[in-house]
Amino acid sequence: MHLRHELRRIFSAALSAAAAAGDIPDDSDDLSLTEMVRATTDAKFGDYTATVAMPLAKRAGKPPRQVAEAIIAKLEPGEWFDAPQAPVGPGFINLTVKNEALGRIVAEAAADPRLGVPPVETPSRIVIDYSSPNVAKPMHVGHIRSTVIGDALARILAFRGHEVTTDNHLGDWGTQFGMILWGWKHCRNDTAYADNPTAELGRLYRLVRKAADAKPEELANDPEAAELAAAHPTLARDVLQETARLHEGDEENRTLWASFMPVCQAEIDRVYTRLHVHFDHTLGESFYQPFLGEVVEELLAKEIARESRGAIGIFTDGEEKPPLLIRKADGAFLYATTDLATIRWRMQHWKPDRVLYVVDHRQSQHFRQVFAAAEAWGYGDVDLVHVAFGTVLGEDGRPFKTRAGDTVGLEALLDEGVARALEVVATSQAARAGDAMPVEEQQAIAEAVGIGAIKYADLSQNRATDYVFSFDKMLELKGNTAAYMQYAVARVEGIFTKGGIDREPLREQLKQGEISFSDPRERALALQLARFPEALDEVEADYRPSSLTAYLYEVAGAYSTFYDALPVLKAEGHERTARLALCDLTGQVLRHGLELLGITVPTRM
């Protein structure tokens, strides 16, 4: 049951009827008006409010309250809503959900595997491109936002009924491999490589990059890189040459590349396993390499691209602005070339309606140009969306780095989150009387809470702005954090365990009888639970998982208030059944909601 949809349908009918009666202009039943039905900001105004009368008043040439009254006269509230009272203020039409209806919605949702969420009416084919790490470097904190946000969007859109394909567009072919190849040939440590291949490749990458970039402030802190830079003045060019040789098919470089790939893949897979993230496809940049030449040829032939200063580019923003380069003067291809080849391949093989690119906001200009180029090329019949997000900053407000200036490794980050969570679990256990939790369970809870906290911090704050990474805040275990909601679920579970209540028979019983809510705290919780479908609508509208986190936080808050004030197991009769229904549905909505965010939910804490 989707209350807001239902209400919009009711208003749409009322607007048509009022228009037919001549109370309001003929074109008053358009969609943008029925969208002016939304939840109230304050319970004293009822549950939902419609603001259609005010904009219509001008068109109708009548006072807004008179228009509101005309709409109310035509409104058939049906089985779910009470008939509206007279308009309020400038012309708000406020509606309240019938108490019996709310009871029925909760009972039905509790017994429904979809928890009352209807599938979308017209499913889309959606490709989501996210994570996309550079496999030559160890994953760091910068990768987590794309990975976590993309994974959550994939789960949510699939649950809504879309046909979702996820694809990890690995950076496995770029200049970074030139650095590794050069480093391998000049600076490798064979025993270190045998011992831990990715650590050694990572070391080579960092060393060569610093030496090649030759930034004085970096070299000052790294004598080895400084020495290397001094010994090889043409290093930056040599590195590019290694990359060029790889791209041209040089046998030695290809063989080395092929031997590096499996260890790099194993490294990132370990992280994905721990994050419970998986992809339908992992078609990295190297996969598109065979097509790049023909892509450039085709774009040249169609006169979409042309030569400029020795390179080949597409002038998406006119002659004066920098073009999108697709081939360098030295003949090498760029990531724009790969991105265009990727769009063509996906359109040919997957035929998506939409492609979401979950990538750092710093690349917005690049994507704008790539999307414009794709449209000029003839691939305009698809929604290409850059789902951008801000940079992760340290508590000093600067990009998140270790004290030595290196980026923080993702695995170390996860380890620290889990370690901190374990402290909290252990402390809480020690303070609690009664049956002690096995150590393995404490460890599993810490894993769920620690990693959940890190993921949730990213998801709940999904805006274009940068955000400040703070373990202390995300593991606060209060406020809008994963642990707060995980804890609410654990309290639900506690009730069913303690009461020895089996939920399946309860749900069967709920299907038969009627339940009702008398206490305002019960009602507030019930209404909040009924709004789950609306929260998921909002996630898709803007590709913002934070709409779901905000919703879940309100559910958990409403439940905590309810839980604190009203006994469940000690209640009797209908009251007990109604409260058990609320507990059951709260547990399911929170659990399912967190799982849609990729967050694990323990049964006790």
Added chain:
RNA sequence: GCGCCCGUAGCUCAGUUGGAUAGAGCAUGGGAUUUCUAAUCCCAGGGUCACAGGUUCGAGUCCUGUCGGGCGUACCA
């Protein structure tokens, strides 16, 4: 220089696409546990929504300008 994003409580952030008295958490002060997990709940104080205009029944939200910050800006990804 040009382009994109941002500026909301002491701090970290929300703000349902233009709606009613701008909300949370942290921090500060007060209160709640013989009762289902106190990792909780309840109450209080705290705001020129950077600034100035404009649009309209109504602006934190849209438009213009100013100030401040981040990012990008031709052969890295």
